[in-house]
Amino acid sequence: EFVLTQSPGTLSLSPGERATLSCRASESVSSSYLAWYQQKAGQIPRLLIYGTSSRATGIPDRFSGSGSGTDFTLTITRLEPEDFAVYYCQQFGDSRWTFGPGTKVEIK
């Protein structure tokens, strides 16, 4: 069974700090097939990053994605107040698209 694992489950940081979120796959994922989403409480998900490192339209450059194979990372260089939310990675491999369980970024 293909699984995406995200760590940490919760990240407690202050505005202005750097956030590093990890997404690990149980099998290798093509870099074209890895995306990241942000979801705030009561809102729909928003696409941040697709193809591992391409920012979606309108996404500020403090968000960046990297990685390959089974290990992928979302980095937020300087947290703004509006960045505190839950972040999900997703893979589009074969016929088994999957979301990770999410990382909650909360205000410390």
Added chain:
Amino acid sequence: QVQLVQPGAEVKKPGASVRVSCEASGYTLSDYGLTWVRQGPGQGLEWVGWINTYLGTTDYAQDLKGRVTLTTEASTNTAYMDLRSLRSNDTAVYYCARVFWDDLGNYGVDYWGQGTLVTVSS
């Protein structure tokens, strides 16, 4: 502008079926893929399936195979999700969302409907 319009809520009894619609505007449904994602109360995102709206081919989450069917209707630019034999743990918000791929073959889901709350309760 691109919009995906879904009904707000459906209430069904266990064992029943539900059809959730997703009307696209601002683009032609067959020009992009369409995926369905659900989110149980206080839970994360769970992929339900997707339809290649041009070819009409579908893929479904293993856990839901046999109970879910995705279709589209070109004349109304609308997609549908049918879920059968409903159980209490199918209670969730069901989102439809547009799938795109760029010239390099990078995939993403860029526009989301507001979601339909499907409640399964006796």
